[in-house]
Amino acid sequence: MRKTHLWAAGLAALTAAAAFAQSDRIAPQLTAQAATSPLLQGCTDVPEAVALADTLRLRGIAVDRALADLDRRKQELAAAELRIKTRLEALKSAKAALGDARGAQKAGTVEGIDRLIAVYDAMKPAEAATILTALPPDFAAEILARVQPEAGARIIAQIDPGQAAVLTAHMGSRRLAGD
Structure with missing residues (x-):
């Protein structure tokens, strides 16, 4: 007869725990009960029921802490x-x-190059040739490629034929590269 009461008390505690878990789905605020449940009234003489209720209470507290940590x-x-x-x-x-x-700097650089080209266009071909032969060949070729074609032809005519060939080769390779 005593085992029947124990089994019934355990089943009642499990039912209460299931109802408690279901109420958590309905109301997301889970709070653990520190006091003994009214369900245990009259069952304090059954140690298994008391232990189960205490375990459930401790788990409820642990769940509350975990939820607070998650928040x-x-x-x-x-x-x-x-x-x-x-x-x-x-x-x-x-x-x-x-x-x-960068856009402003590039625009300023393009503007500066355009001014430089205008200066070479305005120079006498002999003076421009003297300056261009002192510059690195790739830079001189860039300038020659951008000046007016007539001015470029007059400048190249004033340059030593060997240097003129080098500058012309640089100009041709620049055009082939698609610049």
Whole structure:
């Protein structure tokens, strides 16, 4: 007869635990009961039921702690995500500013080269030839390729034939490369 009561008390405790677990699905706030459950009234003389109730209570407390830890981690992740988004936006704006600066620098460089070409176009061919022969051949060829064709022809005519051949070869290779 005593085993029947023990079995019934265990079944009642399991039923209560299942109901408690179901209530967690309905209401997500899980709170552990530190006090003894009214379900155990009259069952305090059954040590197995008391041990089971105590185990369930401790597990409830552990679940509460785990949920609190998850909430804390969720908040930490949200804060980290916000920091990452802020940093990403800062990097995007820095990249855009760098692109703008590079564009301005490139435009300034192109403008400077255009002025340099205009200077060579305006120079006398003999003076331009003297200066171009002192420059590195690839740079001199770049200038000759960009000056007006008539001015370029007059300048090349003033250069030593050996150097003129080198400059012309550089100009041809530049055009073949697609620059």
